[in-house]
Amino acid sequence: MRVVGLMSGTSHDAIDAAAADLALDGDTLVLTPLGMISTAYEDGLRAELARALPPAATDLATVCRLDTRIGQAFAAAAVRADRELCDGRSDLTASHGQTVYHWAESGRVYGTLQIGEPAWIAEATGRPVVAGFRTRDVAAGGQGAPLVSVFDVMWLRGRPGVPVALNLGGIANVTVIADGPGGTPLAFDTGPANALIDAAVRELAGGGDPDGGDPGVARSMDVDGVLAARGTVHPGLLRKLLDEPYYALPAPKTTGKELFHLPYLRAALDTCGPLPAEDVVATLTRLTARTVADAVRPFGATEVIASGGGTRNPVLMRWLREELGGGGGGGAGVPLRTSDELGLPSGTKEAYAFAVLGWLTAHGLPATLASCTGARHPSVLGSLTPGAAGVSLPAPLTTAPVRLVVRAPRTTR
Known part of the structure; x- marks a missing residue:
């Protein structure tokens, strides 16, 4: 068919x-x-x-x-x-x-x-x-x-250890494939992937392309992670965002732009004072990497297989690798690969x-x-x-x- x-x-x-x-x-x-x-x-x-x-x-x-x-x-x-x-x-x-x-x-x-x-x-x-x-x-x-x-479980069933499928769209979601004796698969939204990053780009950096493109074309995303790479993560803003109660809810759970939207971001920014757009985008990129890694870690994941638009952001992927590896604090950490390696772009x-x-x-x-x-x-x-x-x-x-x-x-x- x-x-x-x-x-x-x-x-x-x-x-x-x-x-x-x-x-x-x-x-x-x-x-x-x-x-x-x-x-x-x-x-x-x-x-x-x-x-x-x-x-x-x-x-x-x-x-x-x-x-x-x-x-x-x-x-x-x-x-x-x-x-x-x-x-x-x-x-x-x-x-x-x-x-x-x-x-x-x-x-x-x-x-x-x-x-x-x-x-x-x-x-x-x-x-x-x-x-x-x-x-x-x-x-x-x-x-x-x-x-x-259901697709993830059928597709990754039989892989060794505890593989985790990750989708980085507007919202990030994971499927934990626990396929051993007594294992039960679990899936849930971890929080924002690109939703808040895109909102920040449109609100704070939407006036054109700083790299020499058409200045009249408003941007809607951080293409290639350019803004995040230029910025510095703001610790106070990151702490404020990580206080979101959603992250502590037990799985299964789902969320969306009903929660993670521009006014939500503005309210968090109001507690920190004016920040350069690059710093805001960098902080939100680190937020996505941190919350995904925090969500995956308790399950003893042995690999994370990512897909979705966020995989095209090299800064997000690099920081996610850092977070999955314990922030560079020693140890091999959890390997991060993309679904391309398993035959699905x-x-x-x-x-x-x-x-x-x-x-x-x-x-x-x-x-x-x-x-x-x-x-x-x-x-x-x-x-x-x-x-x-x-x-x-x-x-x-x-x-x-x-x-x-x-x-x-x-x-x-």
């Missing part, structure tokens, strides 16, 4: 569309990557989305417009992926949609909202669409995230993961692990929107695959 997975994360900068050929071989799901394309949101759409996100107030007319326009943008990405990556022969689209609100209070999730109406995708592609993945897990008492955990893993979740749903199989989301039981996820030919799904499977293998695609000359 050829499945196109669509993903736009908490950075809400682009739609990633990854195409996978998925086939069952005994108890192993074999994933052959067919490629990925990334399509940036049109500037006006991204600006309207940013204005509507928490803690901003919005109205239902705006939500309706965004749901429609984002659905149309996802549809265009799916059509392009089907044409360019699947030769027009995809069987299913799995759309995560765009998260706009994650209703979490005191460690419990009460609701979650992803927009990007799947009917637009089905109409444009003619293929059935699985969407709305997170809500079913929330209804079952879970956090609704990180849903990539670090920028594509989440989109491929949702292709797998769509495959599981199409076969009537649960796509959650209760220990990872905190739900009462595993759930078959999502809702199905029929394609042009109605609903034609494979026969349900009674047993789920337990392993996932990434197989290099065949090349032809």
